[in-house]
Amino acid sequence: MTSRNEILFERSQRLIPGGVNSPVRAFRSVGGTPVFFKRGQGAWLWDEEDRRYVDYVGSWGPMILGHAHPEVVAAVCAAAQEGLSFGAPTARELEMAECLTGLLPGLEEVRLVSSGTEATMSAIRLARGFTGRAKIVKFEGCYHGHADSLLVKAGSGALTFGQPSSAGVPPETAAHTLTLPYNDIDAVNRLFDQMGGEIACVIVEPIAGNMNLILPLPGFLETLRERCSAHGAVLIFDEVMTGFRVGLTGAQGLFGIQPDLTTLGKVIGGGLPVGAFGGRQEIMEQLAPNGPVYQAGTLSGNPVAVAAGLATLNRVQEPGFYDRLADTTARLMQGLTEAAHRHGVGFSAQSVGGMFGIYFSARPPASYGEAVACDRERFNRFFHAMLDAGVYLAPSAFEAGFVSAAHGEAELGHTLEAAERAFAALREAS
Numbered sequence: 001m002t003s004r005n006e007i008l009f010e011r012s013q014r015l016i017p018g019g020v021n022s023p024v025r026a027f028r029s030v031g032g033t034p035v036f037f038k039r040g041q042g043a044w045l046w047d048e049e050d051r052r053y054v055d056y057v058g059s060w061g062p063m064i065l066g067h068a069h070p071e072v073v074a075a076v077c078a079a080a081q082e083g084l085s086f087g088a089p090t091a092r093e094l095e096m097a098e099c100l101t102g103l104l105p106g107l108e109e110v111r112l113v114s115s116g117t118e119a120t121m122s123a124i125r126l127a128r129g130f131t132g133r134a135k136i137v138k139f140e141g142c143y144h145g146h147a148d149s150l151l152v153k154a155g156s157g158a159l160t161f162g163q164p165s166s167a168g169v170p171p172e173t174a175a176h177t178l179t180l181p182y183n184d185i186d187a188v189n190r191l192f193d194q195m196g197g198e199i200a201c202v203i204v205e206p207i208a209g210n211m212n213l214i215l216p217l218p219g220f221l222e223t224l225r226e227r228c229s230a231h232g233a234v235l236i237f238d239e240v241m242t243g244f245r246v247g248l249t250g251a252q253g254l255f256g257i258q259p260d261l262t263t264l265g266k267v268i269g270g271g272l273p274v275g276a277f278g279g280r281q282e283i284m285e286q287l288a289p290n291g292p293v294y295q296a297g298t299l300s301g302n303p304v305a306v307a308a309g310l311a312t313l314n315r316v317q318e319p320g321f322y323d324r325l326a327d328t329t330a331r332l333m334q335g336l337t338e339a340a341h342r343h344g345v346g347f348s349a350q351s352v353g354g355m356f357g358i359y360f361s362a363r364p365p366a367s368y369g370e371a372v373a374c375d376r377e378r379f380n381r382f383f384h385a386m387l388d389a390g391v392y393l394a395p396s397a398f399e400a401g402f403v404s405a406a407h408g409e410a411e412l413g414h415t416l417e418a419a420e421r422a423f424a425a426l427r428e429a430s
């Protein structure tokens with residue numbers, strides 16, 4: 001019998017390219033029909049057939065408090081009653097700016113936008129305007145949204161579909177984007193030695209979460225900081241994913257390295273569309289209307305979205321919030337690893353705060369090449385076994401997973417029972 005998911009997907013494909021509004025949702029990499037969700041509550045999602053799933057996607061990161069958190073919903077409802085958008089300054093967006101600059105070490109000034117892509121795109125333009133240089137440096141497998149100059153050897157959906165560099169990006173644009181292997185300190189040094197004076201900026205995910213989860217090796221971020229400072233290039237930490245996900249001060253606080261600019265998104269919108277970029281005052285003051293670098297947005301700082309973000313940021317500042325989140329996530333990783341090893345399946349896992357990576361490899365990858373070398377076939381079979389058992393993981397081997405504050409013992413228990421059976425099935429199949 002055709003399921004409601006299949007019917008909806010079939011209809012969607014006639015009207016929406018690939019049936020989805022963002023490629024990685026299409027299940028192309030894992031196969032099968034994407035799940036259509038109709039409701040979320042806490043750590044759980046319900047599909048159109050009323051099946052429920054423990055959710056480890058969390059809308060790709062924003063849902064750090066879980067779905068439909070009562071304080072966030074109340075803040076959104078109250079804000080909506082007062083008007084949906086004014087296209088003018090509000091006290092609420094000032095409150096958001098005070099909150100972000102107060103918490104993140106690298107932020108002296110900040111501007112709100114509506115998505116992570118807008119944040120990175122704007123930060124790149126600002127870095128170019130500030131330095132008067134054109135070249136930008138990014139790392140293979142890092143994903144910074146879908147702006148032209150950043151869709152070069154990108155991660156996330158682009159990597160999932162084997163097309164890390166998109167059609168439609170003019171070669172002249174891509175020529176200004178230089179890509180280096182993540183964690184390759186020698187390559188960074190060589191590039192700066194050769195052309196440090198031409199580099200406007202280096203943009204990096206300080207913890208790479210768009211080619212699964214890859215941690216920076218000791219010295220990598222420090223080298224970026226040191227070489228950018230020495231050559232007058234702007235160091236941009238893309239913390240769209242890691243901001244308020246790995247801790248209250250972001251990856252920059254965790255590693256004690258201050259970027260010149262930071263990009264944010266996901267958690268700061270609490271599930272509604274908010275992005276931000278900010279950093280050193282001297283650089284931010286180059287933005288219009290004060291400076292010559294133009295950047296704008298009709299819905300930037302939208303009052304309803306900012307209300308959702310503020311309610312979320314208020315909650316994550318509670319003492320012990322990130323300790324509890326990190327502990328839950330680490331226990332999940334430990335449980336999965338032990339279950340895999342009980343069944344003789346080559347598997348490893350790691351987490352930072354509420355963000356995790358699971359790998360069908362003996363140890364966590366440290367580079368794009370190692371991430372691509374993990375056993376994708378096994379991941380896909382594991383993904384479907386977990387989905388059938390009511391656990392929703394990211395439908396791609398190249399995406400990090402997310403735990404929320406709503407995940408507790410019941411959810412971990414459900415997940416680990418499902419994993420025990422999934423790993424047993426993997427062993428039998430091999």
Ligand SMILES: N[C@H](C=O)CCC(=O)O
Binds near residue numbers: 023143157
């Ligand atoms: N990894 C991406 C964002 O961070 C996944 C979201 C998407 O592409 O739809």
